[in-house]
Amino acid sequence: MEQYEPDRLTPAQVAAIRRSYRNGRAALTRRSLLRASAGGALTLGGLGALSACGIPAAGKTAGGTSAEDHSATEKTVSFSNWTEYMDVDDSGKHHPTLDAFTKRTGIKVKYTEDINDNNEFFGKIKPQLAAGQDTGRDLIVLTDWLAARLIRLGWVQKLDPSHLPHAFANLSPQFRTPDWDPGRAYSYPWQGISTVIAYNKKALDGVEVKSVSDLLDNPKLKGRVGFLTEMRDTMGMTLLDMGKDPGRFTDDDYDAAIARLQKGVDKGQIRRFTGNDYTSDLTKGDLAACLAWAGDVVQLKADSPDVDFVIPDSGYLTSSDNLCVPNKARHKTNAERLIDYYYEPPVAAQLAAYINYVCPVDGVKDELAKIDKDAAANPLILPDKAMQARSRSFRSLSQQEETAYETKFAKLTGA
Amino acid sequence: MATLTEAPPPLTPTAPEKKPPRKRGRLTPYWLLLPGILWLIVFFALPMIYQASTSVQTGSLEAGYKVTWHFATYWDALSEYWPQFLRSIAYAASATVLCLLLGYPLAYLIAFRAGRWKNLVMILVIAPFFTSFLIRTLAWKTILADGGPVVGALNTLHVLDITGWLGWTAGDRVLATPMAVVCGLTYNFLPFMILPLYTSLERIDGRLHEAAGDLYARPWTTFRKVTFPLSMPGVVSGTLLTFIPAAGDYVNAELLGSTDTRMIGNVIQTQFLRILDYPTAAALSFILMAGILLMVTVYIRRSGTEDLV
Numbered sequence: 001m002e003q004y005e006p007d008r009l010t011p012a013q014v015a016a017i018r019r020s021y022r023n024g025r026a027a028l029t030r031r032s033l034l035r036a037s038a039g040g041a042l043t044l045g046g047l048g049a050l051s052a053c054g055i056p057a058a059g060k061t062a063g064g065t066s067a068e069d070h071s072a073t074e075k076t077v078s079f080s081n082w083t084e085y086m087d088v089d090d091s092g093k094h095h096p097t098l099d100a101f102t103k104r105t106g107i108k109v110k111y112t113e114d115i116n117d118n119n120e121f122f123g124k125i126k127p128q129l130a131a132g133q134d135t136g137r138d139l140i141v142l143t144d145w146l147a148a149r150l151i152r153l154g155w156v157q158k159l160d161p162s163h164l165p166h167a168f169a170n171l172s173p174q175f176r177t178p179d180w181d182p183g184r185a186y187s188y189p190w191q192g193i194s195t196v197i198a199y200n201k202k203a204l205d206g207v208e209v210k211s212v213s214d215l216l217d218n219p220k221l222k223g224r225v226g227f228l229t230e231m232r233d234t235m236g237m238t239l240l241d242m243g244k245d246p247g248r249f250t251d252d253d254y255d256a257a258i259a260r261l262q263k264g265v266d267k268g269q270i271r272r273f274t275g276n277d278y279t280s281d282l283t284k285g286d287l288a289a290c291l292a293w294a295g296d297v298v299q300l301k302a303d304s305p306d307v308d309f310v311i312p313d314s315g316y317l318t319s320s321d322n323l324c325v326p327n328k329a330r331h332k333t334n335a336e337r338l339i340d341y342y343y344e345p346p347v348a349a350q351l352a353a354y355i356n357y358v359c360p361v362d363g364v365k366d367e368l369a370k371i372d373k374d375a376a377a378n379p380l381i382l383p384d385k386a387m388q389a390r391s392r393s394f395r396s397l398s399q400q401e402e403t404a405y406e407t408k409f410a411k412l413t414g415a
Numbered sequence: 416m417a418t419l420t421e422a423p424p425p426l427t428p429t430a431p432e433k434k435p436p437r438k439r440g441r442l443t444p445y446w447l448l449l450p451g452i453l454w455l456i457v458f459f460a461l462p463m464i465y466q467a468s469t470s471v472q473t474g475s476l477e478a479g480y481k482v483t484w485h486f487a488t489y490w491d492a493l494s495e496y497w498p499q500f501l502r503s504i505a506y507a508a509s510a511t512v513l514c515l516l517l518g519y520p521l522a523y524l525i526a527f528r529a530g531r532w533k534n535l536v537m538i539l540v541i542a543p544f545f546t547s548f549l550i551r552t553l554a555w556k557t558i559l560a561d562g563g564p565v566v567g568a569l570n571t572l573h574v575l576d577i578t579g580w581l582g583w584t585a586g587d588r589v590l591a592t593p594m595a596v597v598c599g600l601t602y603n604f605l606p607f608m609i610l611p612l613y614t615s616l617e618r619i620d621g622r623l624h625e626a627a628g629d630l631y632a633r634p635w636t637t638f639r640k641v642t643f644p645l646s647m648p649g650v651v652s653g654t655l656l657t658f659i660p661a662a663g664d665y666v667n668a669e670l671l672g673s674t675d676t677r678m679i680g681n682v683i684q685t686q687f688l689r690i691l692d693y694p695t696a697a698a699l700s701f702i703l704m705a706g707i708l709l710m711v712t713v714y715i716r717r718s719g720t721e722d723l724v
Contacts, residue, residue: 119688272673414677
């Protein structure tokens with residue numbers, strides 16, 4: 001525990017230090033070491049090094065978007081998906097639909113559940129895609145706006161329609177023409193997601209909730225209302241409530257919706273903005289009512305009888321998670337075969353029976369009824385015509401709009 | 416002020432060097448440092464340079480980012496997000512003080528009074544670390560649930576009236592308020608306070624206490640004049656290990672807080688992942704680092720110890 005001030009050393013002390021040093025016993029203290037490494041870092045981090053960094057423009061990747069397709073020789077496909085977004089057998093280890101695919105085609109599926117959040121996943125794959133490298137994934141599942149962004153940046157590959165006969169024929173009309181990928185040249189939906197209002201009957205205690213206005217204005221719900229951190233879901237539902245179409249709104253409409261929500265934040269009506277964690281708050285009753293994703297609600301209803309949902313008269317929001325093939329993927333054809341496989345009604349039904357989101361495939365009703373009658377009759381899984389008519393989707397945004405809107409929304413949520 | 420200076424090693428100017436030092440021996444410390452230095456370069460120095468560069472770039476995802484020496488980003492970031500900076504510091508400082516108040520008696524107990532239970536109590540302190548940080552934080556949502564026993568008891572005792580009046584809680588709830596965030600921070604970083612405190616206290620020679628008693632010091636005086644000064648290294652390193660990560664934390668504010676409890680970590684996360692404004696995110700990180708470094712330097716200087724453990 002030597003303590004000395006290096007500036008005020010006597011020659012004798014200097015000699016002592018030098019001696020201990022030569023004996024191989026490090027006389028370096030933390031402070032001197034810190035000083036030395038800080039100096040080193042500063043030298044290294046010269047101004048030249050600073051300006052040498054930089055992020056290249058997107059899309060300008062050398063050598064085009066596609067890699068050589070190894071599908072014929074390597075019978076494998078690497079599929080990255082969200083957690084709990086695939087059927088599982090009772091042992092919890094096998095995915096029956098994937099196993100059946102491998103059995104039929106001989107293509108092994110390397111299935112990874114490594115997507116938890118669109119923003120985080122984008123951060124993860126961005127460096128490779130920006131540098132024009134293979135991400136190691138042949139098939140990824142992205143929510144609309146992120147799929148739109150990747151298409152805009154030129155980071156996903158155009159699909160070959162000749163490999164996708166079932167997908168082309170069976171895609172539900174509701175999902176056919178998103179404004180960011182008209183005609184589905186780059187993407188096919190994996191599942192649709194409806195945003196609705198969920199509530200806990202016990203926590204509501206007789207208070208009626210039918211619309212976003214009820215959430216924002218009923219003083220009995222003060223501090224017990226939740227909205228989502230996904231900008232499009234929260235803003236889309238609020239816009240609908242204000243009589244605007246989230247598919248074509250203006251900057252002023254957006255600002256008005258932000259102001260309306262801000263009022264809810266300021267007077268303490270909104271408890272918090274949540275990600276998926278609203279599910280536990282809702283079942284516990286800490287949230288009496290909140291915006292929620294219908295797939296979760298179907299699941300929650302099964303586990304807890306107090307939870308139910310309502311679709312506002314003003315309509316609800318539908319988005320989708322989309323299968324895309326990223327640039328430089330090695331097994332594009334195999335990936336396309338997998339996409340097409342999930343558009344065969346029996347397969348789609350098997351999946352829908354398990355994961356309870358909106359099935360984007362037409363003609364599944366009978367197949368699904370064979371497996372699970374309730375699911376086949378559930379409009380949240382297979383929306384009927386009346387239901388589809390009330391569904392709206394959020395329009396795609398230009399990059400400037402995206403930045404401006406996300407910034408305003410971040411301010412609303414506190415940062 | 417404890418300087419913890421041991422008697423300097425006796426300088427014996429007469430003792431001649433036995434033999435001229437061999438070159439290999441002289442370089443040994445540096446060879447041993449090499450892995451550490453490489454680690455620091457790859458995982459600290461290079462990312463820092465990259466980040467410093469990012470903070471002075473401008474551009475967009477589509478057009479690419481170029482270094483334009485746009486230092487205004489720093490000023491913009493600071494003037495826009497100073498409330499979150501202040502809040503982070505306030506929360507982290509509160510959590511650190513709470514950790515010290517809770518941790519010191521416990522560390523004292525383990526070091527001097529636990530006897531054969533010492534190991535068991537230590538395990539109890541460390542055991543929560545076997546579960547993930549996220550799970551531990553989420554558990555607090557159950558503990559502090561609106562209808563739960565904790566909130567019920569606080570309500571009955573009218574504690575929430577007082578904390579509500581102070582602005583720490585809102586209405587009849589604790590979750591989604593500043594108090595919940597500070598509680599979460601305190602809980603999550605408590606072991607970082609207890610362990611260094613314990614190490615320092617455990618090293619204190621029991622005979623010093625006896626000597627103090629022999630000199631007619633009452634227990635409180637013994638603590639004030641002997642035990643506490645000798646445990647200063649533990650106090651300093653404990654507070655640093657608690658304060659620094661707590662100031663940058665965003666998980667507690669995200670899960671236990673609400674819109675008015677967002678900390679600077681949340682802002683950086685939002686800027687980096689959501690808004691994709693990498694320069695602002697990098698600038699905010701640098702401001703946070705610089706701020707913490709400044710505070711820590713002043714703190715270490717004032718507490719007068721360089722020896723951190």
